[in-house]
Amino acid sequence: FVHDLGFGGFAVESPIAFAVGSRHEFRFVGPEEMVVGIRAETVYSRAVGLRDGMDHVLSGFKYVLETEDAERAVEVLLDLAMSPISFD
Numbered sequence: 001f002v003h004d005l006g007f008g009g010f011a012v013e014s015p016i017a018f019a020v021g022s023r024h025e026f027r028f029v030g031p032e033e034m035v036v037g038i039r040a041e042t043v044y045s046r047a048v049g050l051r052d053g054m055d056h057v058l059s060g061f062k063y064v065l066e067t068e069d070a071e072r073a074v075e076v077l078l079d080l081a082m083s084p085i086s087f088d
Contacts, residue, residue: 002028005081007074009040009062013051018042018059026061030080036073039064 003011018024020042028036040061048058065071 003058004060005078007078009043009060011058011060013048013056013058015051015054015056016059017057018045018061020045023064024061028077028080030077031083034080036077036080038073038077039066039070 001013003013023039023041026038026040028038030036040063043060043062045057045059048056050056063070063074065074
């Protein structure tokens with residue numbers, strides 16, 4: 001589950017404990033199957049308790065912005081996340 005998506009990064013709750021300082025590739029899927037690839041570095045990882053009988057960890061990530069394409073990908077991701085939600 002994604003938590004706290006924002007301008008500096010995001011957090012993920014999962015059964016996986018990510019090593020602080022490690023870098024990972026993430027794929028976010030938006031409306032109409034739009035895929036945004038983001039590279040991020042683990043800033044923290046802490047236990048949050050049991051979910052469905054498994055230990056879960058909340059890990060925080062900061063975006064790795066080494067290229068203009070990476071910066072643009074974050075802009076697209078934030079635009080998708082902040083776009084209005086409609087219900088039919």
